[in-house]
Amino acid sequence: MLLVHRAPVVLPISAPPISDGAILTDAGFIVEVGSYAQLRGRGQVRDHEGAILLPALINCHAHLELSHLAVLGQRQPLQGDMTGWIGELLAARQHSADDGSSAGRLALDALHEQGVALVADIGNLPGSAKIGEGHPVAVHFFLEMLGFSQHSAANALARMQESQGDCTSHAPYSNHARLLVAAKQRANSRNRIFPIHVAESRAEIDLLLDGSGPLRSFIEERGFWDGSFVPPGCGAVTYLDRLGIIDDKTLCVHCVHVTDEEIALLAARQARVCLCPGSNRQLGVGRAPVEKMVRSGLVLGLGTDSLASNPQLSIWEEMRLLREDHPQLAPATVLAMATRGGAQCLAAGDSGELAPGRRADIIAAHAQGITAGKADDFLTNAGKNLRVRWVEEA
Numbered sequence: 001m002l003l004v005h006r007a008p009v010v011l012p013i014s015a016p017p018i019s020d021g022a023i024l025t026d027a028g029f030i031v032e033v034g035s036y037a038q039l040r041g042r043g044q045v046r047d048h049e050g051a052i053l054l055p056a057l058i059n060c061h062a063h064l065e066l067s068h069l070a071v072l073g074q075r076q077p078l079q080g081d082m083t084g085w086i087g088e089l090l091a092a093r094q095h096s097a098d099d100g101s102s103a104g105r106l107a108l109d110a111l112h113e114q115g116v117a118l119v120a121d122i123g124n125l126p127g128s129a130k131i132g133e134g135h136p137v138a139v140h141f142f143l144e145m146l147g148f149s150q151h152s153a154a155n156a157l158a159r160m161q162e163s164q165g166d167c168t169s170h171a172p173y174s175n176h177a178r179l180l181v182a183a184k185q186r187a188n189s190r191n192r193i194f195p196i197h198v199a200e201s202r203a204e205i206d207l208l209l210d211g212s213g214p215l216r217s218f219i220e221e222r223g224f225w226d227g228s229f230v231p232p233g234c235g236a237v238t239y240l241d242r243l244g245i246i247d248d249k250t251l252c253v254h255c256v257h258v259t260d261e262e263i264a265l266l267a268a269r270q271a272r273v274c275l276c277p278g279s280n281r282q283l284g285v286g287r288a289p290v291e292k293m294v295r296s297g298l299v300l301g302l303g304t305d306s307l308a309s310n311p312q313l314s315i316w317e318e319m320r321l322l323r324e325d326h327p328q329l330a331p332a333t334v335l336a337m338a339t340r341g342g343a344q345c346l347a348a349g350d351s352g353e354l355a356p357g358r359r360a361d362i363i364a365a366h367a368q369g370i371t372a373g374k375a376d377d378f379l380t381n382a383g384k385n386l387r388v389r390w391v392e393e394a
Helices: 065-072 083-094 101-113 126-130 148-161 176-188 201-208 213-221 236-242 260-268 276-282 290-296 315-325 329-346 372-385
Strands: 002-010 018-026 029-035 043-049 051-055 056-064 114-122 140-144 167-169 194-198 250-254 272-273 299-302 362-366 389-393
Touching: 002 176, 002 389, 029 148, 029 201, 051 329, 051 372, 056 101, 056 250, 056 315, 056 329, 065 083, 065 114, 065 250, 083 126, 083 176, 083 213, 101 114, 101 126, 114 126, 114 329, 126 140, 140 148, 167 176, 167 194, 176 194, 194 236, 201 213, 201 236, 236 260, 260 290, 290 299, 299 315, 315 329, 315 372, 329 372
Parallel strands: 002 043, 002 051, 056 114, 114 140, 140 167, 194 250, 250 272, 272 299
Antiparallel strands: 002 018, 018 029, 051 362, 362 389
């Protein structure tokens, strides 16, 4: 049945806002987007008074299996002690009998209520792939590999070979070079994206530059420093590029501590970047140079990370925080990161914008009296308390 969804404002994302706009849909897909005057009479009308219609949001980076450790994310923000937080996280997981699946499912429910259609979920437990099974939110699960020493890297390689699903590496500071390369090659052979934590903290850069800093001590204390790691003497992006890992299928998550040259390198390789302002703020690791990334033409998406490092999982709140941290960013640019940019980051070509042929994943944000010219500003400043409902789900 053809439906005409009418609203005071329609935000296609890929085109300018439309006053008194409409979206024509058929069997879960968008047929046409335009003014109501253009589309009236084409199907059964559903009027969304006082609302802004826009594409569903996309969460490019989450760890749903850590949702049961939300107490770690509810404390006062840390002052850059990410290594200490990692230690607490590992201890909490070790002493918990909960695998996080129930809490992860509840977190996924909350994301759905906020209008999220797709999540890239990273987990260390193979069973965590089941968290998203049958859920209205599409979950792309990646089994994450850890292995810094030669021995632990060999174990991770064996584990990766046994896996039937998509796998990825955790970070340059937690994976042996051999493991990084093998995981990326596996992803490329399957034509999959490769999400990886990159340049999240200053401690990571210190380790890569000269093998010093708190991460060195952390690794040594846990018996994983076997002398096989040779500091590359450069930043995380440069290191990964030397290993042949940075390309148009690589999704670099965080990218807080990157140089101008590395931003240019990411752009030249057509890599994608996922920004996580909420988690960065909670862990006190700094702010990504977002304005420079935008000017370079990088494709940018947004992620929440986990409840263990973020007080809430909300892409609306990530948009608000990003604008608070970078007030010079245009609201439309930020909203595009949460929608079209996220789709590009996850290679989800049928999502992220309102256009013919796209999935009819459409949400309505309550915004009585908001004009088309103010819609982007309103939505990206609203935060986690914005009232949202699903119009259609493809």
